[in-house]
Amino acid sequence: METKVWLVDKSVDIFNGYPQVAQPAKMLQQDKVVAFPTETVYGLGANARSDKAVEKVFKAKGRPSDNPLIVHIASRAQLDEITEEIPEVAEKLMEVFWPGPLTLIFKKRQGVLSELVTAGLDTVAVRMPDHPVALALIKESGLPIAAPSANTSGRPSPTTARHVQDDLTGKVAGIVDAGATGVGVESTVLDCTEEIPVILRPGGITKEEIEDVIGEVKADASLKNKEAAPKSPGMKYTHYAPKAPFVLVDGNLSFLQHIIDEKQSEGLKVGVFAARENETKIRADYVLAPGSVEDLNSVAAGLYDTLRKFDELPVDVIYGEVFPDTGIGAAVMNRLLKASGHRVIRHE
Known part of the structure; x- marks a missing residue:
């Protein structure tokens, strides 16, 4: 399959039409699959009403079919078309955070969306991206x-669009390239169907920011305990992993250095995922830093690009520092734990 790439300028006035997206939009109407930028990461888009289109997404990604998809919309009218009811807490959150990196889970309206989108659940995850091209x-x-x-x-x-090309060239109809995304980690997913809303995935909007608007929210038990049953099927899969084994190290720099030295003495090439402050303090074959521990937003923005850079290096194992899990750090640590398969070496 030929994969067409469109280079577009993200500084656009979406209300006066945007001819640069006319062709990819037409492809979506034809039930083809098109990758596009959002403010978080690039998404792989398909007509959410079409089984044929959604099947192509699962096939292109190699994604398990019991892993629900997020539906992206551009107007309140679209939300009303696909949901059964809008809880008051959701109204408050949409007023503050939409468009933005917050996905809300609603009771779905029956017979509107492909059942493949919701993996047979009676709920649907929806967000309005904060990106003019999307x-x-x-x-x-x-x-x-x-x-x-x-x-x-x-x-x-x-x-980046280059990351999409590396994975999906020849598997999708097109890629809309509008440069690098901003937030760097996916949206926060919040279940609004419970009496007390539940965070199913930490992301670009923090728990603290949500609670400032609606009061108490809970975090799904599986976010902290990998043995707990996840509420959403997709939460049970390993994600974000580089090709080499990735292990988190919870301890000071001397403890981390001891582990590195031990592996190097066995003849292994060692990579380290570290905070910028420690980049020159660690002796390893390769040390890559996504950002500063003093600015966790920079770590989030550089997280995936850094993990992918290790795939271009001759490393046998990668060790990752542990970051504070407050604010957006909760999303950073969620992704790092997923990438490591919850393998953590702790300094006793």
């Missing part, structure tokens, strides 16, 4: 767009 594409297509991250399932999510 909004223009959705508006131009006139469709709700089902879109997981535009990468091979299990791999680090894509924050």
